[in-house]
Structures are given as structure tokens and as C-alpha cells.
Amino acid sequence: MRIGELAARTGVSVRALRYYEEQQLLTSMRSSGGQRHYPDDAADRVHLIQTLYAAGLSSRTILDLLPCVDAKVNTPASRALLRAERDRIDQRISELVAARERLDAVITSSESPASGCTRVGLASA
Amino acid sequence: MRIGELAARTGVSVRALRYYEEQQLLTSMRSSGGQRHYPDDAADRVHLIQTLYAAGLSSRTILDLLPCVDAKVNTPASRALLRAERDRIDQRISELVAARERLDAVITSSESPASGCTRVGLASA
DNA sequence: CTAAAACCTGACGTTGACGTGAGAGGCAAG
């Protein structure tokens, strides 16, 4: 398939796909005219990339990790890399949980009738 | 205290503190010479701001949320805002958990001896 | 009083993952 279809299938912009290739996260075959062609499983690859981006990983880090996923590269260094990133994600999750608890506390106190609520309106929708 | 001490106490840069003020997240009294002075509990405020930034909230969003925390503002709109951000954080946590599971799967398979490991080196550190 | 810190206000630089044209070429249909 060509780049437009891959974009449509994955929900990622054409620009982003070219960017992934520039970052060497995605490869493509070129037609004689220079147009990119992708195999069907490229969509899975794109989804994986998106997942890792969503986890806050940088292109560079993803570039380092992908060989581990692709070729099941299995060296002490690659395992250390995988674990380091997993731990970084754990860390982020902890931060987010802390922030959520903070907000929950505020929400709870704002909903308890004991708070210094001015009780202006009483919209019980 | 002055800005340098607040920075030292909170571990946040002086520049960042000025930026927070610019974004109206933090206020200060000015001395006759124009220098910023903060009360002791400013450190708590800074920590709160940092927590919310760490949760991925923007200055603008934090600006909207702070009145709810400060004055216990309690309107339907403010409660909706708090919940919306809490839900957004939940969403992010889910994404991160998904990414972590993805990595964990790779890690597990890379550690199982059944994987197509070329078994080049055998460093058992 | 004086030198050294610490502080002040601009204002431009940085980083990452793209957005957004500009201008030109590829490709199936009629």
C-alpha cells in the first residue's frame, strides 16, 4: 500500500509517517517513481511506534528499542535498555498516580457538604 | 524569603519561578526595590505546581485549577473541570500501563531460553 | 563606602514531533 492508505489505516498523518522514516523507525520500498510502498504489517509497526510515543519515549529511544522487538536481539545491553525504559514508565506512572491522588483529594473536599461552600446554587443533575 | 531561597528550597530554577509568576500560578510581594518576597508556604505551592506539571497539565490548565484548590471554589463548572483533568490523567495512566505491558512482553520473551537467541555470549553478571 | 552577591527586566535560543505550504513529479481514467 502507499503512504496515504497507511495513514488512513493507522490514523496517523502522512507527515508523521515520513517523519518516522526519517527517524529510521519505519522503512519502505520505493517504486520506480520514488513513491513509498508498505507491506500490510506496517500498520502494526506504526501502532507500536505510537504506543511507545504515547509512553513518552523519544524517537531516539524507540530507535534503540525496536531492534529488540524486531529481531529478538538478546544481549545484556539490550535487556538493560528494555528494563531501563520499563522502569522509566513505572516512574511516570507513579508521578501520575500521585497527581491523581492530589486532585482526588481536592475533588472529595469540594464535594463534601462540610467544606466552606457558599451554597449558591443547587443543581442536582 | 527571596526568590533564590525559594528556588533552593524547592529545587526549581529561579527562571522557572519567574515563569510561574508570569503565568499567574504564583504571586509575590515586591520590596521597595522591586525584588520578590514570598511567604513560607510558597514552597508548598511550588511543589503543587510541579506535581501538576509532572502530570502533564499545561500552565493554562493549572491556572484554571488552582482557584479550586486555593479558595475551595465549589461550582458545578469547577467540579467538572477537576474531574475532567482527573480523567485525563487516568487516560494517560492507561496508556502508560499498556506501553509497559508491551515492553514487559518483549522483556519476558527475550529472557526465556526458548527465544531464538543466537547464544553468542554467556555473561551471567 | 565599596565590592560582591543576588536580583531585575527584556529578549532570543532550545527541543521534539510534527503542521503547513511551495513547487514539481507520478499514475490510473477517460
Next chain:
DNA sequence: CTTGCCTCTCACGTCAACGTCAGGTTTTAG
């Protein structure tokens, strides 16, 4: 052959949370 859509490669624009440098003022230590 031509219309029209898709694609190509530059290459500058964006946005947020600061970093950093410049040039000048305030506060503090001696």
C-alpha cells in the same frame, strides 16, 4: 494527451517550559 489526485522533497512555522546571555539595579558583607 490531459485532467486530477496522490505523492515527492525541501524548508520554515509551532508550542511549551524553561535556559541563557545582556545590561542594569538592589541588597548585603566588610
